[in-house]
Amino acid sequence: MSDDLGNDGLRERIQKQGEETLGRVAQELLESPLVHSAIARAFEAREKAVQAQEAAMGALNLPSAADLERLTRRVRSLSQRLEGIEDGVDRLDERLASLPGAGIEARLGAIEASLDHLGNEVEALRKKLPAKPPARRAAAKKPTS
Structure with missing residues (x-):
């Protein structure tokens, strides 16, 4: 049992020393002007490669990744605007x-139904009237001389 505790303590000390050593090495590398300039040159080379790739894609009339990203952003923007509309x-x-x-359509439909009903009633009344209107009696007027 005490052997297990001794191994755990030794392991923790070695782990702690390893982490401290790695931290110091990383700090020294980051502060090194040689490493710093190498990283800067690597990023510059990457940027030039991206520019060359875009030029080549443009010459072939193919969209670059940046073109597709811009298009994606515009489509998203249009989609959001359309949702707002x-x-x-x-x-x-x-x-x-x-x-x-x-409810104007319903009201117009009710008015049309009322007009149809009134038209039917007028037609029924017309059928009840005699075919020829009664002759009016002409009042006997004496000619004035």
Whole structure:
């Protein structure tokens, strides 16, 4: 049992010393002007390679990754704007439905039904009337001389 505790303590000390050593080495590498300039040159080379790739893709009339990213952002922007327009149209539709004249189609249908009913009643009354209107009696007027 004490042997296990001794191994655990030794392992922790070695691990701690290893972490400290790695930290010092990393710090020294980051502070080294040689490593710093090498990293800077690597990033410059990467940027030049990206520019060359974009030029080659442009010469072949193919979109680059940057072109596709810009296109993706524009499509997202358009999608968000379209959703906003759809929401606005929905709100406008709801407002129009709540206006007092919103049931105008139903009201016009009721008016047409009333007119049809009145037309039928007038037709029924017309059928009840005699075919020839009664002759009016002409009042006997004496000619004035």
